[in-house]
Amino acid sequence: MTGATERPARQPSMTDVARTAGVSAQTVSRTLRDSPNVNPETRKRVLAAVEQLGYRFNNAARVLSSGRSHTIGLVLLQSGGYYSRSAVTAGVEAAAGEEGYAVSIATIARLDTGLMERSLSKLADQGVDGIVIAVPLISVTQKMEDITRDIPTVTLDGSRTASARVLGIDQKEAGRIATRHLLDLGHRQVWHVSGPDEWIEARQRRQGWQECLAAAGVEAPPPLEGDWSPDSGYRQGQVLAMIPDVTAVFAASDEMAFGVIRALREGGRSVPADVSIVSVDDIELAAYCAPPLTTVRQDFYRSGAAAVALLLRQADAGETLVTASLSVRASTAPPRSR
Amino acid sequence: MTGATERPARQPSMTDVARTAGVSAQTVSRTLRDSPNVNPETRKRVLAAVEQLGYRFNNAARVLSSGRSHTIGLVLLQSGGYYSRSAVTAGVEAAAGEEGYAVSIATIARLDTGLMERSLSKLADQGVDGIVIAVPLISVTQKMEDITRDIPTVTLDGSRTASARVLGIDQKEAGRIATRHLLDLGHRQVWHVSGPDEWIEARQRRQGWQECLAAAGVEAPPPLEGDWSPDSGYRQGQVLAMIPDVTAVFAASDEMAFGVIRALREGGRSVPADVSIVSVDDIELAAYCAPPLTTVRQDFYRSGAAAVALLLRQADAGETLVTASLSVRASTAPPRSR
DNA sequence: GTTACAGATGGCATCGATAACATAGGCTCT
DNA sequence: AGAGCCTATGTTATCGATGCCATCTGTAAC
Structure with a gap:
C-alpha cells in the first residue's frame, strides 16, 4: 500500500x-x-x-527490423454477392492464418478506380506483405501499377496489371455448364440475364453462354444486363415475360434468378413448366425458396485460399483452380412439348 | 549499364x-x-x-515508437448469417477508416471458446488498439478476460467480460415487433422457430416473443430451435406442419423462415392463407422469393459503425443504438375466419 | 598437435518514427 | 527593460526485435 x-x-x-x-x-x-x-x-x-x-x-518491432509484416491485405467490394464475398474472405483468412499471416481488410463502396487507389494506398501504408484483390476491377490506373509493383499482388478474377498475377476462376465454365444443361433438356434457345459488364465474372459467364450456344449452332439472343441484385433480375424478368417464345433462361446469379422467377410468374409463366431457369452460386437459400433452384456451384472459399497460396508461395499462376459443379433442382425441366 | x-x-x-x-x-x-x-x-x-x-x-516504426497501432481487430464467425456479417464488417471498416484506423480480421469457424481465445491472442499479437467482437459468445474464459483487460474491447451482442463493453442491438424489440404484428392481425397464438441457444440474438428474440405473448395473456408454446440455416428451418417446419392449429409463426431469421415455408407447403398448408410467417433480417432476397417475406429489418451496418465509435470514443455504452422496423410483405395475413 | 570447422551463444548497430527535452527568437506585460 | 511565455524548430534517447559479426567450445581431419 x-x-x-x-x-x-x-x-x-x-x-x-x-x-x-x-x-x-x-x-x-x-x-x-x-x-x-x-x-x-x-x-x-x-x-x-x-x-x-x-x-x-511485439509485432511492430519485428516488422521494423525484419522488414516484413506478416500481414496481407484483402480488398473487397462492399456491395453485391454477399455470399461469395464472405466465402472468399473466410478462405483467405484461413489460408493466411495457417501460414502465420494476418489479414487486413479494405472495403470499397463501389467499383471506382479512385476508391480502389485509396484502398491500395491504405494497405501499402500498413506495410502489408501482399495484397489479394477480390474486386473485379477492369481498368487499372498508373497508381495501382505503382503499388502492385512494390507489393506482390494477386487479383481474383480481375484485370492483370503489369505485375499483379491473376487467379482465374473459370467463370466461362460456369456459363457453359448452365447453358449446356438447358440445351440437354431439349431447349432450343437460352436467354441470359447477365451481371454488370464491368465485372469480369459477368463477362466470362456471358462468354461461356455464348460459346456454348455457338457450339450448338444457335444464335445467341441479346443478353439482358442486371446488377446482381434480385431487383435487377426482377426488372429483366419483366422484359422476358413479354417475349412469347422464351423457354429457358440462364441467370448469372442466384439472386437475380429469384427476381426473374418472380417477374415471370407475375407475367403468367410457370417455372419450370413454361420457363426453365439455371443460375450460378448455389447460395444456401437456393434449395429452399420456391422453386428450389438449379444452379452452378463454385467453391469461393477454395479460391480465396488459392489466392493466398499463390501470393505466398509464388505458386504457379495456374489459370483455373476452382471447379464448378451443377446442382440440379426444380427450376429446370424439358420444354413443354407442344 | x-x-x-x-x-x-x-x-x-x-x-x-x-x-x-x-x-x-x-x-x-x-x-x-x-x-x-x-x-x-x-x-x-x-x-x-x-x-x-x-x-x-512506415507504420511499424510508428507503432513501435508511439505504442499505438491504429488498427482495430474484428472477430467474426465464419458460418451463419452471411448478410449481417457482411454488413457489420462494412460498417466497422467504414467507421474505422474514417478515424484513420485499419481493420484486421480474425474469423472463427464455429462458436468455441478455444478458437475464440486463439483469435483474440492473434489480434493481441498484432498489437491492435481495440477489438470488436462480432461473435455472440456467451461463456467467457479467463484468457479472454486477460486479453480484454489489456485491450479495449466492444462486444456486439455478446457476453460482458469484466472489461469489455457491450453494444446491445435490441433484439428483444425485434421479437416483440414481429409477434405484435401477428397478434394484431388477429392470430391467437404465435409459434417460434428460434436460433441456437448459444446465440444472444436468438435468446433475446425469443424473450421478446415470450414477453409480447405474455403481455397479451397468451401462454407461449415451446420454441423450436434451429441453427439459422434454411435446412434447420425446414426440419422445424415439418414439425409445425404436423400440428393442426398453427396459424402464425415467428422465425428468428429470414433463411430459416424460407425453410419453414417450404416444409409447411409440402405439408399442405398455404402461406399466408393457412399460416402467417414473420422473421428477422430483411435480406435482399426476402422480397423476391415466394412469398415475399414480412420481416423485421435491423441496421447492422450502423451497429458495426456504432461499435467502432464506442471503442474509439469511449462513447456511452448506450444500451440500444440500433432500431428495428417491420417490412410488411406477403407472408402474413389475418387468420382464416372459420 | 595444429588446423579447420560446425554448433551455440553474445554484442552491437539498426530499422523509422516519436516523445521528451532543449533552444532560439519574438512578443506581452508590468 | 527584464521576466515570462508562446511559437517554431532541432537534438537525442527510445521503442523491441533482428541481422551481422565476433566469440568460444568441442571435435573431426590431417
Missing part, C-alpha cells in the same frame, strides 16, 4: 525473457523463430521463461 | 524527406501529424518534399 506494490504493467519484452532465462535476447529471438542452432536445453529454459512471464512478441 | 544506374530502391524515410525539405525529421513528423506548431511555409515545403519523393510513412 505504500507504493511497493506498484507495477510498471508494461508488457514483458524479449530482454525480460532473456534475463529470466539467463541467456541473451538474441538467443530468445532464435528460439522463438525456430532457428536451427539452439541447444534443446536452452530452448526449454527460454520457453519456460516465456510461459512464466506471459511474453507476447 | 555500368552500375551507375543502380538504385537502392529503398522506400524513402522521414529523414530523406527532412533532408529534401531542409528541415529536421521531427518537423516532418509534426507536419504529417497536423501538430499545431508548424509554420505554414515550412509545412508547404515538407509536403512538397513528401510528394516529390513519394514518401509513405
